[in-house]
Amino acid sequence: MSEKLKQKFQGALLGTFVGDALGMPVEGWSPGAISERLGDVRDMLDARLGKGTYTDDTQMMIGIAESLIECGDLNGEHLALRFLDNFDPSRGYGGGTVQALSLIEQGVPWDAVGKQIFQGGSFGNGSSMRIAPVGVFYYDDPYVLREKAYLSSQITHAHPLGKESAALQAFAIARATLANPTEELDVHAFLGDLIAFVEPEAEELIRNLYKLESFLIDTPTIDHVVSSMGNDVRSYVSVPAAIYAFLNKHHSFEEAVVFGVSLGGDTDTIGAMTGAIAGAYHGIDRVPSRWLTDLENGAKGKDYVSDLASQLYEIKVTTL
Ligand code: RVK
Numbered sequence: 001m002s003e004k005l006k007q008k009f010q011g012a013l014l015g016t017f018v019g020d021a022l023g024m025p026v027e028g029w030s031p032g033a034i035s036e037r038l039g040d041v042r043d044m045l046d047a048r049l050g051k052g053t054y055t056d057d058t059q060m061m062i063g064i065a066e067s068l069i070e071c072g073d074l075n076g077e078h079l080a081l082r083f084l085d086n087f088d089p090s091r092g093y094g095g096g097t098v099q100a101l102s103l104i105e106q107g108v109p110w111d112a113v114g115k116q117i118f119q120g121g122s123f124g125n126g127s128s129m130r131i132a133p134v135g136v137f138y139y140d141d142p143y144v145l146r147e148k149a150y151l152s153s154q155i156t157h158a159h160p161l162g163k164e165s166a167a168l169q170a171f172a173i174a175r176a177t178l179a180n181p182t183e184e185l186d187v188h189a190f191l192g193d194l195i196a197f198v199e200p201e202a203e204e205l206i207r208n209l210y211k212l213e214s215f216l217i218d219t220p221t222i223d224h225v226v227s228s229m230g231n232d233v234r235s236y237v238s239v240p241a242a243i244y245a246f247l248n249k250h251h252s253f254e255e256a257v258v259f260g261v262s263l264g265g266d267t268d269t270i271g272a273m274t275g276a277i278a279g280a281y282h283g284i285d286r287v288p289s290r291w292l293t294d295l296e297n298g299a300k301g302k303d304y305v306s307d308l309a310s311q312l313y314e315i316k317v318t319t320l
């Protein structure tokens with residue numbers, strides 16, 4: 001199990017990176033535009049900072065991994081400062097997150113910033129897209145995982161739906177880490193566990209998760225999925241979209257991420273979150289090597305992220 005568990009840690013972190021880089025070139029496109037102009041997105045395409053480059057999703061995921069490794073736990077203040085240190089606007093951040101980081105830079109306490117963004121905090125998917133390190137590091141304790149996911153979200157996304165979606169995405173990664181990919185996955189039982197995990201107050205999130213039950217039975221067209229649930233930046237829309245992409249195509253990491261990106265809209269983020277869950281399920285050895293080859297590999301690139309996953313795993317196993 002231990003070698004497999006390490007591969008799952010790497011799958012979740014590099015799965016985020018791969019899905020982000022694959023979806024980035026078609027961010028904001030409709031599913032129809034993607035299928036008409038490109039068919040399936042099955043290869044890294046050149047856009048923005050170049051082929052195989054990451055956006056804010058992976059950049060902030062790296063910040064969480066670094067902070068967990070340095071502190072051995074989730075420390076809100078340390079993480080907030082790390083987000084700020086790593087901030088690079090050329091990666092493309094959400095407006096609320098830029099505002100939150102600017103307030104932290106001005107000296108506003110890290111745990112007071114989140115509530116000042118939008119009305120009662122942001123419910124954008126920015127705290128869910130970066131959660132993979134929390135999902136694998138706390139995979140064996142849902143109670144602690146929820147607490148740490150909320151804490152990591154609070155910094156930039158203090159709205160209850162932002163926090164709950166981040167906890168749900170972390171829990172989906174945790175459950176995928178625990179699952180054995182050589183056994184048939186009961187997708188309805190998996191989804192049922194996720195629905196049971198969500199706090200009942202997060203009604204919008206639960207409503208979208210229930211839609212997935214019928215999608216998994218009826219396998220509707222992508223247009224139907226998008227018109228009935230959406231594919232946008234709201235956390236309670238895009239986290240369920242990523243969960244659906246994983247469950248609908250759970251036999252293959254590649255098919256899951258390609259399907260997630262084909263939903264259009266917030267494709268880098270749906271790709272990143274699908275990649276995190278599917279990577280935690282299958283492990284890094286099932287991530288297509290042509291995708292890994294194409295990833296940027298500079299100062300905080302592919303090898304660095306792989307090393308962060310190994311370090312997180314080593315710290316985790318010493319406490320098991
Ligand atoms: C550029 C009303 C709200 C809201 C609230 C809406 C990167 C706003 C990544 C806001 C991801 C948007 C994405 C995003 C991550 C949130 N009331 N509207 N309470 N809370 N919104 O700004 O980090 O791509 O329209 O906090 O979550 O790849 O602009 O940013 O796709 O959600 O950005 O929320 O964005 P933000 P974020």
Ligand code: MG
Pocket residue numbers: 055056057092268269
């Ligand atoms: Mg992004």
Ligand code: MG
Pocket residue numbers: 027266267268269270
């Ligand atoms: Mg995005």
